[in-house]
Amino acid sequence: MDVFVELFVEVNVVAKQKQPYVTMKGTKDGLTLHLDDTCSYDDLLEELEEKLTASEKAESDGPLVSVHLKVGNRYLTPKQEEELRTLIRRKKNLVVESIESNVMTKEEALEWKRKTEIVSVSKIVRSGQVLHVQGDLLLIGDVNPGGIVIAGGNIFILGALRGIAHAGYYGNKEAVIAASIMKPTQLRIGDVMNRAPDYKTDERNEMECAYIDEHNQIVVDRLQLLAQLRPNLTRLERGV
Amino acid sequence: MGEAIVITSGKGGVGKTTTTANVGTALAILGKRICLVDTDIGLRNLDVVMGLENRIIYDLVDVVEGRCTVQKALVKDKRFDDHLYLLPAAQTSDKSAVSPEQMKQLIDELKQDYDYVLIDCPAGIEQGYRNAVAGADEAIVVTTPEVSAVRDADRIIGLLENEEHIKPPRLIINRIRSHMVKNGDMLDVDEIVMHLSIDLLGVIADDENVIKSSNKGEPIVLDPNSKASIAYRNIARRILGESVPLQPLEDEQKGIFSKIKKLFGVR
Structure with a gap:
């Protein structure tokens, strides 16, 4: 039991020390989310979910806030884009306005x-x-x-x-x-x-x-x- | 090894067959060995215009289907020694009796023996056209100064330009009426050439004698005094590579007064 608690604490400490995958910035056009492009997509989703849930309580009944996603050098498939949009839309008053990526496929x-x-x-x-x-x-x-x-x-x-x-x-x-x-x-x-x-x-x-x-x-x-x-x-x- | 020239227009009734007969005859007069090939299977006319209808025994379809050799099917025109031959089209089949590959093979065979093989193309852009074009190295587009004929000529030129084995097509404008052009009731030569933007090979004035001689089975070229005849002969010389200036369409005014005017350069 002791060992387990110790381990758990250690993992938590490591997680706290690293740079966050998701950073939020409020601007006059709404909310800008910078999503890290080096972590895995699943980690990103997880942290996004977490952060949004945390901030949800603060302002859940206001007018619709538009969200701009900046995903850096990460390529998002149309399916992933959709996933991100629905995830954010579920948070009551947030709606994704744009998704900006530095990369595109050759075809595009x-x-x-x-x-x-x-x-x-x-x-x-x-x-x-x-x-x-x-x-x-x-x-x-x-x-x-x-x-x-x-x-x-x-x-x-x-x-x-x-x-x-x-x-x-x-x-x-x-x-x-x-x-x-x-x-x-x-x-x-x-x-x-x-x-x-x-x-x-x-x-x-x-x-x-x-x-x-x-x-x-x-x-x-x-x-x-x-x-x-x-x-x-x-x-x-x-x-x- | 001779050259195969297809004579085409898109629209019907502008004078493809008459042009084929006369240019062919003119080239024969100039001493070339010519073979005329009628590809208008089912609606053959070239034999009638040449006056050779009653000598036909075998036709193009017979040759393609192996019933006889090319030499046997060729009709010799006795008026020109050994210079002019006609390969008539079949009257009993239709255009689908021959494929473009078979035509190409046939024309290639004829090119061995003749200086020029003139291919008379049927109207339209379907199978008959494709057959006629298959073996050609050069193309002559015939049009009349009518908007509809020029439109179809434009379409045909577009199709010919896509055929890689054919050199850029050249143009013959048929049945120009100088007095109508003068009054602005008819498209003039410059307008047509500018519109189609291809090289002009010749202009033939409208002449009743052309119809008369066609009906008699004697190409107009055999009459050395007709204006149309001179125009056809000039076209033949241009095909041979000579540079012959265009004949003026206007009749020269004959009279002492105009001669004096001309002398002083007054117009």
């Missing part, structure tokens, strides 16, 4: 790259052909009637757009379409669509751009206006 990184890079293509998209890219599209050439270009981001065409262009394919309404000669049969941005007028317009040799305005309509205007309308297009430093 490539996907991210695909969605943010500018893909340049030099060809004529002819009738019946479809050109589909994940990120922004820079087309050096024409889109002929019956041809379709689709991009997850913006579409820039150094040439004539006479076919269909669909920017923001995955729902990005901020996306724009720009072309040296803007004579499309149809323009689509996100889920908004616009078609060419039925009457023939005179040939203007001016570069133009299309974007969604405040009335949720696609408008075609002078290219130069983009600088004010979409300042985000300037990306001298690529990144987040």
Whole structure:
């Protein structure tokens, strides 16, 4: 019996001496939890549970507090993320707002790259052909009637757009379409669509751009206006 | 070893068969050995335009299915000594009677004996088109100055560009009417070429004599005075690698007054 008590005390002392796996910080946006990235996932869960239970009594009936998780260099699978969210949600007034990790899988990184890079293509998209890219599209050439270009981001065409262009394919309404000669049969941005007028317009040799305005309509205007309308297009430093 | 050129358009009725017959004949006149191959199985026309319909004994399907040799099926055009032959299509089968691999083999065999093998392609982009394109090294796209024909030509060019064994296709614009172009009622040559952005091989003016001669089974090229004939001959020379300037579409004004104007460079 004596031996057991002694041992127990010793273990406890060791545990007290180490750095805690979970540190909490209150900020004006809510609670930030820094989760250690060197311990095992199970240890982390255990300590998180413990800490949250301890602090639960203090403020259990207040308004919802948003929690930001910072997990450092630990990779969380979607299942683990879900587990953490439910664990924290169970503590009455806490809800996870964001989970930030320094690491991602190669697959995610490539996907991210695909969605943010500018893909340049030099060809004529002819009738019946479809050109589909994940990120922004820079087309050096024409889109002929019956041809379709689709991009997850913006579409820039150094040439004539006479076919269909669909920017923001995955729902990005901020996306724009720009072309040296803007004579499309149809323009689509996100889920908004616009078609060419039925009457023939005179040939203007001016570069133009299309974007969604405040009335949720696609408008075609002078290219130069983009600088004010979409300042985000300037990306001298690529990144987040 | 000769070259195989497929003549195609996507849309029907723009003049593929007429072009095949006339360019083939023009090349034969220029002293080349030519074999015309009609791949429009079930709807053959090239033999009629060439005036060789009544000499057909065997056809392309017979050759592919091994009922006779290629040499036996070829119809010789006696007007050009030993220079022009036709391999007619079958009229009783349909396009699925032949596969692209069989066509390629057949064309490869013909290329051994002839300077140029001209393949007349059926309209459309299905099996018949795939058969016709399978053995070709080069492609000529025929279009007329109509929006629908140009649209289909664009589609065909897109498909041809995906075929790696074929050189970039070249364009023939058929049936241009100069007075309609002048009035702005018809697409003009520059517009079409800019739109399709491929090399222009030639422009043929609309000419009633082309229809007349086709009905008689004598290609228009045999009439040296017709404008269409000159245009076809120029195309043949361009195929041989000569650089021949485009013929003006306008008829030259004949009269003492315009001659004087010309002398002084007044337009």
